[in-house]
Amino acid sequence: MAQDTILIVDSLNYIKGFRYQMYCAAREHKLRVCTCKEWNASRQDGRAYAPETLENLLLRYEEPSSMVRWDSPLFTVTWADEDVPIDDIWKAITEGNVKPPNAGTQAVPKAPTDALRTLEHTTTTMVAAIMSEQSASGGLGGPVTLPLSSMLKPRVNLPSRNITLSELQRLKRQFVTVHKKAITLGTTEKGAVDWSEESIADKFAMYIEGNLKP
Structure with missing residues (x-):
């Protein structure tokens, strides 16, 4: 599927x-879509359904409805x-309305495979750096x-008091727990994750x- 491709599906319709x-x-791909049907007998390439197969298909056939x-x-x-409405079909394919994707059709962004390790390592390193500072x-x-490294130097505003290691570890556990869920289940947040x-x-x-008390 692509916006510069006309895809005709002739199977299981x-x-x-x-x-x-x-x-x-x-x-999901922001494309136009329309549905057509045709008699099985019109196929002249030897690939038409056998009569008993077609009969089974007809018994399960759910007729398309424009409603x-x-x-x-x-x-x-x-x-x-x-007279086949060629002009109307072509107009629907090339000029018809494109339905916007919704939550049900959008793919859920997934985190990279090393996201959990990066989350744990980064927060642990930050706790140690704060205690050292x-x-x-x-x-x-x-x-x-x-x-934290030659390329990574985050800034944080700390309260003017002695911060205990247990305080920072508690905040780290809370932060990691929340973000682990997002990593494991995916997220539908707007924008890039x-x-x-x-x-x-x-x-x-x-x-x-x-979350640190003054």
């Missing part, structure tokens, strides 16, 4: 659920029709730069600032 699945896939969104627009062409400054507090060390460090710094 007699099942309503399959037509709905194609409708959802088209919405439901995944069968609309619907063009029905019977064996006796001499506090020891060096005597607990003065204020804006502090944490040298960033699980890089820099993003996790910035979020954890904000979490610490918002």
